[in-house]
Amino acid sequence: MTRNVTWLAVMVLACSAVVVGALGEGFAALRFLSGVVLLVVVTRLRVPPPFEAVFSVVVTVAFWCDVGSWYRRAPELDTVVHFLLTGTGSVVVFLALLRGAGPALGQAAANIPRWTLTVLVGMAGTSAATLWELYEWVAEQATPGTMRVGYGDTVADLAVGVAGSLLAGALFAGTSRAALTPTSSATRRKP
Numbered sequence: 001m002t003r004n005v006t007w008l009a010v011m012v013l014a015c016s017a018v019v020v021g022a023l024g025e026g027f028a029a030l031r032f033l034s035g036v037v038l039l040v041v042v043t044r045l046r047v048p049p050p051f052e053a054v055f056s057v058v059v060t061v062a063f064w065c066d067v068g069s070w071y072r073r074a075p076e077l078d079t080v081v082h083f084l085l086t087g088t089g090s091v092v093v094f095l096a097l098l099r100g101a102g103p104a105l106g107q108a109a110a111n112i113p114r115w116t117l118t119v120l121v122g123m124a125g126t127s128a129a130t131l132w133e134l135y136e137w138v139a140e141q142a143t144p145g146t147m148r149v150g151y152g153d154t155v156a157d158l159a160v161g162v163a164g165s166l167l168a169g170a171l172f173a174g175t176s177r178a179a180l181t182p183t184s185s186a187t188r189r190k191p
Contacts, residue, residue, distance in 0.1 A: 005052075005053040005056050005057065006039055006042065006043055006052055006053065006056040007043075008056075009039055009056035009057060009059065009060040010036055010039045010040060010056075012060050013032045013033075013035040013036045013039070013059075013060055013063060014032070014033075014036050016032045016063070016064070016067075017029040017030075017032035017033045017036065020032065020067065025067075027142060027143055028067045031063055031066060031067055031139070032063055032067065035059050035060065035062075035063045038059060039056055039059060041096075042055065042056070042092055045092060045095050045096055045099055046095070046099075046179065047091060047092055047095055047179070048091070048172070048175075048176040048179050051088050051091045051092070051168070051172070051176070052092075054084065054088045055085075055088035055089060055091075055092055058081060058084045058085045058088060059085065061081060062081050062085050065077055065078070065081055066139070078153075078157070079156070079157075079160050082129070082132075082157045082160045082161050082164070083160045083161070083163065083164040084164060085132070085161075085164075086125045086126075086128060086129045086132070086160070086161030086162075086164045086165050087125065087161075087164030087165055087167055087168035088164075088168060089125060089128045089129075089165075090121050090122060090124050090125025090126075090128060090164070090165035090168050090169060091121060091124075091125075091168055091169075091172050091176075093124040093125065093127065093128045094120060094121045094124040094125075094169075094172075095179065097124060098180065106180045106181065107180070107181060109180045110177050110178075110180035110181045114170075114173040114174060115173075117169065117172070117173040117177070118166060118169035118170045118172075118173045119166075119169065120169070121165060121166075121168060121169030121172055121173070122162065122165040122166040122168075122169045123165075124165070125161060125162070125164065125165025125166075125168065125169070126158070126161065126162050126165055128161075128165075129157065129158050129161030129162065129165070130158065132157075132161070133154050133157060133158060136154075136157075
């Protein structure tokens, strides 16, 4: 079911890219396509289903808020999106790092104390939040006036992102540690 949510989000973003591209908004189309690539990669990481579903929905909303300038109409939406995107994204980033490092590190992470796992996921999310803020800056430089960027906005977004990452880390450490063990991922691959 949650995989369906992700593929629906991919279709929405892909269709959005086609529509805005046809309207002559090439940079906006590229932004939507980057969301498509991101979500396709997430499907390969075997993220726990609730985190993947929420992440997919929030990514779709975030890109529409970005391209559609929804943040200007509802400024509080920026805070909600940064909290949820960075929170669920922290789990995605953490799992991507573990998958890249190999099964031994995944097994080690499965055996560390919950508070340590919470902090590590929080750190992954904080790094992702920083990269997102850099993306916002690049988008503003490429198409001035499309983003609300500034020192206050950036610091507030990072603070909310850190809070979301730590909460997601605590939820992940308490509910989804099985996703870290190499045997559970190997079992899933067998036909």
